[in-house]
Amino acid sequence: MSRPVRILQLYPRDMNIYGDWGNTLVLKQRLAWHGYDPEVLDYNPGDAFPDDVDLIVGGGGQDSGQIVIVDDLQKLGPRLHDLAEADVPMLLVCGLYQLFGHHFDTVDGRRLPGIGLLDVHTVGGTTRLIGNITTRHPDVGDLVGYENHSGKTYLGAGAQPLATVVQGAGNNGEDNTEGARHRNVLGTYLHGSVLPKNPRLADRLLAQAVDNRYGEFSPGAVDDRYADQARRVAMSRPR
Numbered sequence: 001m002s003r004p005v006r007i008l009q010l011y012p013r014d015m016n017i018y019g020d021w022g023n024t025l026v027l028k029q030r031l032a033w034h035g036y037d038p039e040v041l042d043y044n045p046g047d048a049f050p051d052d053v054d055l056i057v058g059g060g061g062q063d064s065g066q067i068v069i070v071d072d073l074q075k076l077g078p079r080l081h082d083l084a085e086a087d088v089p090m091l092l093v094c095g096l097y098q099l100f101g102h103h104f105d106t107v108d109g110r111r112l113p114g115i116g117l118l119d120v121h122t123v124g125g126t127t128r129l130i131g132n133i134t135t136r137h138p139d140v141g142d143l144v145g146y147e148n149h150s151g152k153t154y155l156g157a158g159a160q161p162l163a164t165v166v167q168g169a170g171n172n173g174e175d176n177t178e179g180a181r182h183r184n185v186l187g188t189y190l191h192g193s194v195l196p197k198n199p200r201l202a203d204r205l206l207a208q209a210v211d212n213r214y215g216e217f218s219p220g221a222v223d224d225r226y227a228d229q230a231r232r233v234a235m236s237r238p239r
């Protein structure tokens with residue numbers, strides 16, 4: 001019996017930096033390992049938005065990539081809000097994380113409007129926050145990755161941080177928060193890509209997507225020994 005699960009990759013042409021495409025590959029492969037049939041669809045500006053989306057992923061990009069997609073994203077805003085309220089899981093990294101907030105003020109004085117799905121806003125700075133980052137998530141445990149951004153993101157009262165920074169900058173280098181969450185919508189600065197390094201986070205997104213569609217999720221046995229070992233090493237190293 002075929003059990004399809006549909007992953008939508010948002011703006012892969014313009015928003016896909018530092019290996020963020022690896023997140024989609026991990027979701028696809030792990031779905032197959034868990035016994036489901038992944039379908040991956042790309043959405044680029046001007047495309048028709050597909051029906052029956054189970055999981056949405058989007059990557060980072062330069063300010064210039066964000067400028068290319070910002071108007072199109074505004075058009076998708078109401079649709080994405082509806083999907084979020086229906087508990088569809090989403091993972092947005094860096095540049096798209098910023099645009100899922102209220103707005104991003106670039107360093108050269110331009111305000112890029114976001115879709116306000118996450119109660120955060122971002123201010124461009126002159127210093128780049130670059131390097132390996134280690135964090136702790138309240139349920140999933142340690143999350144490790146790589147960050148490279150000049151935008152500093154600040155959480156409003158309606159957003160919960162995704163994780164707490166152990167080492168690195170995270171949202172802004174000031175308040176020890178990393179990323180943001182609303183329902184199953186997760187924003188993060190972690191590249192790396194993040195999901196190969198943190199398979200528990202990948203399975204959390206998949207469990208939600210599959211449960212929404214089939215009413216249950218029965219994970220297969222996956223050997224995550226190497227990812228777990230690499231994460232332990234990353235946690236113990238200086239930035």
Ligand code: GLN
Binds near residue numbers: 062063066093096150
């Ligand atoms: N342009 C944004 C910044 O530098 C996002 C960068 C990224 O996605 N890596 O803050």
